[in-house]
Amino acid sequence: MISKEHKKHSDLAKPSYGKFNRNEWAIVGMQCSNIKLLADKIITALSSQYKCTYVDAKHSMENENALLPPHLESGAMASYVDHINYHQFNFNKEYNDFQLRQLLNDADIVLVNGNHFQAKSQVVVIDETKKESLKKRTEQLTNIELILLADNAPDVFDFIKDFPSIKNTPVYKLDETSKIIDFFKAKMQESIPLLNGLVLAGGRSKRMGFDKGTIQWHAKEQQYYVADLLKELCETVFISCRSDQQKEIDTNYSTLTDTFIDLGPYGAILSAFRAQPDKASLIVACDLPLLDLSTLQHLKEHRNISSMATAFESPYNHFPEPLITIWEPKSYPVLLSFLSQGINCPGKALRNMDTAVLKIQNPETLMNVNTPEDFEKVQHIIQTMHPHHAK
Structure with missing residues (x-):
C-alpha cells in the first residue's frame, strides 16, 4: 500500500529574508x-x-548594573x-x-x-x-x-x-x-527588485454596467492595451482577474487570479506579492483610457526603491494615485498590517506609508472611466485625437 505524504501547509512563496532584512x-x-x-x-x-x-x-558586563528605563x-x-x-x-x-x-x-x-x-x-x-x-x-x-x-x-x-x-x-x-x-x-x-506589471481587470464594473477592461479605446481591449504598454517596461506582465474571468482572457497574456478575494484592487496587489514576494509591481487599472507609455516611463525612471511605493499625485484630490503605482516588496507586510486593522483602501495605505509622490506631466492620463457619463466624455476626447480608434 502506497501512502501519500500528508502536507500540513500549502506551498507559499517566501521572501528572501535573512535574520533582520533582505539586505x-x-x-x-x-x-x-x-x-x-x-x-x-x-x-x-x-x-x-x-x-x-x-x-x-551590549556586552553583559556593561549591563550588569544598568537600570531599566523608568x-x-x-x-x-x-x-x-x-x-x-x-x-x-x-x-x-x-x-x-x-x-x-x-x-x-x-x-x-x-x-x-x-x-x-x-x-x-x-x-x-x-x-x-x-x-x-x-x-x-x-x-x-x-x-x-x-x-x-x-x-x-x-x-x-x-x-x-x-x-x-x-x-x-x-x-x-x-x-x-x-x-x-x-x-x-x-x-x-x-538588489533592486525586478519590476512586474499588473493590469487590474478583476473589477465588476457595477457603475459602468459592463466590463471596462473589454472596451476598445485603442483598437484592442483596454486590458490588453495596458498589458502591451507594460511589456515595454516590466520583466513579466500579468492581467489580474477573478478566477471566474480567467477562461475569458486571451491565452497570449499571463493571468494572476485573486487569492485575497472580495478586496478589490487591494486584494489584487496582495495577490501579486503572495505569488512573488521579492518582485515589485507596477500596478495599473484598466480604466485609464488616456494613459500612455511616456507616463509609465516617467514613473519607472523616477522610481524610489527606498520608499514603500512610488505614485503620481492625483490632480483631482492631490493624494497619491493608487491605481498607477509601483509597489515595492517592502510594502507587502505593511499592506497586510493595514488589512489586519480593517483597512483595504490602496489610497489610504499610500497616504500612511512612506510613498514617493511625483507630479504628473499630463493630468489627463490619470482620468478614469467609471460611469456612462465618463465613457462619453473620454470617447469624445479619443475620437478627436484618433478618429479611427474608439468604438
Missing part, C-alpha cells in the same frame, strides 16, 4: 569598537540614498519617547526573528555586529589578533561576500581560503574605504 551583512573578525567604526563609514556614505540600520548588542522598571512592557529629532522605543520583552524583520522592514540595508549576531551575508576582516576568535565562528560564515585585510594581516587565513565560495570574493585592505563603499553601492544596485 544584511554581518561584519566579523575584529573588535566591536572597530566594527562600529566601519559600519559608521558605510552608513555615512549610503544614508543619503538608502535607509540604513545598524544592529549591535517605566520599564515599573513594569511597563514598552515606552515610546518623541525626542523631536529622533524617536526612541524601549521594550522589556524578547524579540524573535519574525518580529525583528517587521521592525526593520523599512530598512534598505542592515549592517550587523557579527560578534553578536549572524546575518545572511558576511564581511570578514582578517586581523591576526582576532584569528582564533574568527576560527570559532566559521559556522556563521555561510555567504562571505567581502574580505578585508587589517594592517597586521598580509594574507587571508588558510581556514578562510578553504571556503569554496570565496573564489571570486573581493579582497581589499581595511583602510581602502572608497573600495568598500563602492562594493556596497554595487550590492545595493544588484
Whole structure:
C-alpha cells in the first residue's frame, strides 16, 4: 500500500529574508569598537540614498548594573519617547526573528555586529589578533561576500581560503574605504527588485454596467492595451482577474487570479506579492483610457526603491494615485498590517506609508472611466485625437 505524504501547509512563496532584512551583512573578525567604526563609514556614505540600520548588542558586563528605563522598571512592557529629532522605543520583552524583520522592514540595508549576531551575508576582516576568535565562528560564515585585510594581516587565513565560495570574493585592505563603499553601492544596485506589471481587470464594473477592461479605446481591449504598454517596461506582465474571468482572457497574456478575494484592487496587489514576494509591481487599472507609455516611463525612471511605493499625485484630490503605482516588496507586510486593522483602501495605505509622490506631466492620463457619463466624455476626447480608434 502506497501512502501519500500528508502536507500540513500549502506551498507559499517566501521572501528572501535573512535574520533582520533582505539586505544584511554581518561584519566579523575584529573588535566591536572597530566594527562600529566601519559600519559608521558605510552608513555615512549610503544614508543619503538608502535607509540604513545598524544592529549591535551590549556586552553583559556593561549591563550588569544598568537600570531599566523608568517605566520599564515599573513594569511597563514598552515606552515610546518623541525626542523631536529622533524617536526612541524601549521594550522589556524578547524579540524573535519574525518580529525583528517587521521592525526593520523599512530598512534598505542592515549592517550587523557579527560578534553578536549572524546575518545572511558576511564581511570578514582578517586581523591576526582576532584569528582564533574568527576560527570559532566559521559556522556563521555561510555567504562571505567581502574580505578585508587589517594592517597586521598580509594574507587571508588558510581556514578562510578553504571556503569554496570565496573564489571570486573581493579582497581589499581595511583602510581602502572608497573600495568598500563602492562594493556596497554595487550590492545595493544588484538588489533592486525586478519590476512586474499588473493590469487590474478583476473589477465588476457595477457603475459602468459592463466590463471596462473589454472596451476598445485603442483598437484592442483596454486590458490588453495596458498589458502591451507594460511589456515595454516590466520583466513579466500579468492581467489580474477573478478566477471566474480567467477562461475569458486571451491565452497570449499571463493571468494572476485573486487569492485575497472580495478586496478589490487591494486584494489584487496582495495577490501579486503572495505569488512573488521579492518582485515589485507596477500596478495599473484598466480604466485609464488616456494613459500612455511616456507616463509609465516617467514613473519607472523616477522610481524610489527606498520608499514603500512610488505614485503620481492625483490632480483631482492631490493624494497619491493608487491605481498607477509601483509597489515595492517592502510594502507587502505593511499592506497586510493595514488589512489586519480593517483597512483595504490602496489610497489610504499610500497616504500612511512612506510613498514617493511625483507630479504628473499630463493630468489627463490619470482620468478614469467609471460611469456612462465618463465613457462619453473620454470617447469624445479619443475620437478627436484618433478618429479611427474608439468604438
